Amino acid sequence: MSFLGRGAGGPSNGVNPERIEMAVTELDTVTDFFNRMVSSCHAKCISTRYADQDLNKGESVCIDRCVAKFNEVQKKVGEKLQSRGAAASGGGAGSFTGL
Amino acid sequence: MDFSSFNAAEQAQMTKIIEKKQMQDFLRMYSNLVEKCFNSCCNDFTSKALSSKEEQCVMNCTEKFIKHSERVGSRFAELNAEALNTQK
Numbered sequence: 001m002s003f004l005g006r007g008a009g010g011p012s013n014g015v016n017p018e019r020i021e022m023a024v025t026e027l028d029t030v031t032d033f034f035n036r037m038v039s040s041c042h043a044k045c046i047s048t049r050y051a052d053q054d055l056n057k058g059e060s061v062c063i064d065r066c067v068a069k070f071n072e073v074q075k076k077v078g079e080k081l082q083s084r085g086a087a088a089s090g091g092g093a094g095s096f097t098g099l
Numbered sequence: 100m101d102f103s104s105f106n107a108a109e110q111a112q113m114t115k116i117i118e119k120k121q122m123q124d125f126l127r128m129y130s131n132l133v134e135k136c137f138n139s140c141c142n143d144f145t146s147k148a149l150s151s152k153e154e155q156c157v158m159n160c161t162e163k164f165i166k167h168s169e170r171v172g173s174r175f176a177e178l179n180a181e182a183l184n185t186q187k
Contacts, residue, residue, distance in 0.1 A: 013107065019109060024116060027100065027117065034175060035128075037171060038168050050139060050160045052159060053158065054163070054166065055167060055170065067178070068174070068178070071178050
């Protein structure tokens, strides 16, 4: 997160609760996405024998691919929901925006 | 996430919120990890003490999870950086 150490950007000194709320929602979404990714890829890639404390070669490669795939699935599902939403505009859950 | 357009007061509040969330996130991860490692390592209840084998398993499980989570984190950061670059 890059906001630390930068000068104040906004013109006023008051707190805009709407902007805070938006940022918190974004933070929650990304955190949730990341946590789900950690837990899914752990379930799929890590052997439960725990004979070793290090990730072995196979597990490491699996994690790298799992993260890329999880991300791609997120995009695909997002695109699908978006095109569905556009087709049935007004009737559905409304707009969906990616991260 | 880029909060650079926030003013000082807003950034201060975001820092506070993030710190609180990091604490909650850590506690949640802790209890999940206890559950995960307990379920993977403890299957013998003929004794109430952790056997040395079980203890070793729990230690490996914890260490491995941290390494796993770090690796996912760095791959995730790379993906985000990539996405940010293609946006520009």
